[in-house]
Amino acid sequence: MEYFVNCNTSTLAPYTTPLDKYRAAHLYRRLGFSASVQTIDQAVGQTAGNLVNSLINEAVNMAPTPAPAWADWNNSNYPADDDLAGQVRRAQREEWRISYTNDLLNNNLRERLSFFWSNHFVTELDVYDCNSFLYYYVNCLQRNAIGNFRTFVSEIGLTSAMLYYLDGVYNNGNNPNENYARELYELFSLGEGNGYTEQDIIETAKALTGYVERGEIGCEQVLFDPTRFDAGPKTILGQTGNWNYDDVINILFQERPNEIAGFICQKLYEYFVHPDSSDDAGNAQTIISGMASTFIANNFEIAPVLAQLFSSQHFFDDEAIGVIIKSPFDIYLSLINETNFAYDNGTLLNVIDTSRLLGQELFDPVDVAGWQRNRTWINTNFMIGRWLSAEVYLEMFYQNNPQQFRTLAMDAVGGANSNTSNPETVVTAIVDKITPKGLLTPQDFENAMSVFKIEDVPENYYGSDYIPGGLGLWMLSVSPEVPSQVFLLLMHLSRQPEFQLK
Template sequence: METLLNPSCNTATLAPYTPTGQNPWDVSKIKHAYRRLGFGATILEIDDALGLTPGQFIDNIVDTAEALPPTPAPFWANYAISSFGDFETENEQYIFNWRIQTGNDIIAEQLRGRLAFFWMNHFVTEIESVFYAPFMYQYYNKMQTFALGNFREFTRTMGLDNMMLLYLNGFENTNNNPNENYARELFELFTLGEGNGYTQQDIVEASRALTGYNHWLEPGADIYFDASTFDDGQKTIFGQMGNWDYNDVIDILFQEKETLIAAYICEKLYTFFVSPTVDALIRQDIIAPLAQTLINADFEMVPMLKQLFKSEHFFDERALGVVIKSPIDTIYNFTTEGSFFYDDTLIEAFLYYAGLMGQEVYDPPDVSGWQRDETWINASTLTGRWQLIELYIDYLFGNGYDTTLVDLARELSNDSNDPAYITEVVINHFVAKELHTTTDYDVATDIFKWEVPQNYYDTGQWNLNWTSAAFQVSLLLKHIARMPEFQLK
């Protein structure tokens, strides 16, 4: 596994990728884009993408995500506690329901789902700390609304989000009893990075300007600004003095620190979408130009995202298969790429097992979020990945969806009866790069052939219509799920 986790240095540029005879637009690049920008693609989606240019392909993905409306609000979206009939029971049920809704959204929405989930790990809150369904929905709605929007206005909106005001103690930040928690995380985690361009005094002064959001008409209603708890004295933030309030903090922050903010956000997006490895040359040749694009667009993110996703750098061979799948990636990519059945009951199971493996939706470990990549893999979580895929395959096989396993093998192999070829194309469909040796394919072929006598293969009598074929494909898929290469995207 170790050799797989040390990607070669990607020296390709941000120039738009233009296919050539030596560097063609092919299935591997399309799968790479779909795995990074969403959760994989079906065979039909991959075939359709081959008919587009890389630029058209990326435009379609990004423009579709940008135009996607937020998930419709549930009837309880703006409840106060008094609006519930039986608060304890209903609130817990609504939270459960909204996790399932979110799980469905993330897998179905491709880039918008991917980015909404990314931002949930940036502007972090924890539902277990607040445990209030209306605030959970309102928070998620902002993730969707701003997923590809203006980062400055996204930041401005999140500081006044009801869930955030409770989670990071803004609700407790008053002129008589200041709380620095949100101001610190605003700089350290949300915009600048730890110790980057701010001082403790900036935190103190900013926290004074963030006071006043301390009241609601009743518990569970919107938190609103009250001038009586606002510190209306002079504050000095990043060298500017005035009677600054919440909006002034955001304005001054983005005026004075735009270069640092843009570089911080672009690097975080780069490590998520391209590679966890960033060095001085990447910062100079890739991150800095992306940051300038973000600044030039007044912090609208779409131009910067398109520049990255269309680039030679993103599509470079050395960018393929260098990111470790998260638990959600592991099951969602497998489901999508296999065109396998799922419903709300299975989404519940997927989210449950992802939580056991360290990725509980709406509950990152702390305000710094999941650290991703190598932190996803240890002895227990690796076996958990195998078990989840195996349980899912067994569910499909035992609940009337076994034919979908054969359909996948048949479509990928053009209904071949050659077990070695079937094995090869099924493996290559689910991994970012081909296996290292032919021996690896030979071992997998032997597993796929199962107990069918060799002479049936030798004479060509065996084919994918055999009654054992679905079980054989299930064995192969379980073997693939245990491959080191399967853990990468």
């Protein structure tokens, strides 16, 4: 697959042209996991600023996923028998994975962001191994996803999931553990080697001591023990005092605002706009600098930065569309949303399992640096897996209800064409729906047309606007062959390079 060089030279100035389908679909592919024909149609004609503000307000005001019944369980709540306890734990994890995947599918920007932050403030369920910790970790991601980044950094570091994952629970005053201090700077706020020293890590670790009270039962929320805290003086980022956890966060944001803003805005840019933000990547560094200025001016509130970016000419530039390789979750959730096909919890479990096989295990990124995204999703094995799995989903949807394939086509062409006899109208609409920029060449489109025009339908049955003298006996809304034609077209398109992009 071609590697996309970032040639986008547009600015952060507002994009004021009313949105067409092409750019509305781009917005929803990036801000959520795509959207149905109906949602895109409702967005057409709106200004980017108004639609983005609406999606941001929705995200800001959205309540976290309700707590499951087991949110505050510790080990004493599970059966004494280890096998039974294991079954209960696995059932709880399955329940929560389904719930969160359903959120990803339906919650647009809020869940796109919580998913992004789960790959920034990384923890691994396999390491901390407690369902209660998982719930409170995800709750923290959701509550802070589009809130204040400084608050986010402070709160995430005291979740039990993070304290266990990065050894904070073993960070005693008389024997500091430097693991969390290192990742706080290197991965969570500043970037590797950017504005801190090894001595800063050593001194910061001392200030973070004391969050070591783990209880005696197991799977209990971690508490602060003042007797295990190093109360002596520390020098952190040039500031000396008897610093504690809160002081570390204060000093970090007071002394390194530019470094924090630059690092976080670059990650946001590479995730939402283009994976290439290098110095020679179009206008990327100028855009990131502008975002960083907005971040600092708004006291590290996330929403103003995203509002500026998502409504900008840079975001809607043609060079920004169709240049990010879909993650596994992107492939399957976007397919469900774009087709509007019926799904159930079993479908979502299949999404979770298939994504895991293709390198994206929910709540278990590969390591503390997270999934590295984009080109790392593509290798020989993964590519074949992406093709075959997409076909399995389409076959499953077809077996469940063939007529929903006709409905997709009728929705895609629009009401005025819902009874068209022109196959080109149908193929164009579906290609445009499930690929960000259509197919690359006219021959690629002709190949798609050939797949759609199955032998069961004589050529002259297509309408006169497509074939002079055609009888128009084939009609989208009634011809019995339509569901299988749409199914075969989607099977073909799922193997095209353009399907892998967003």
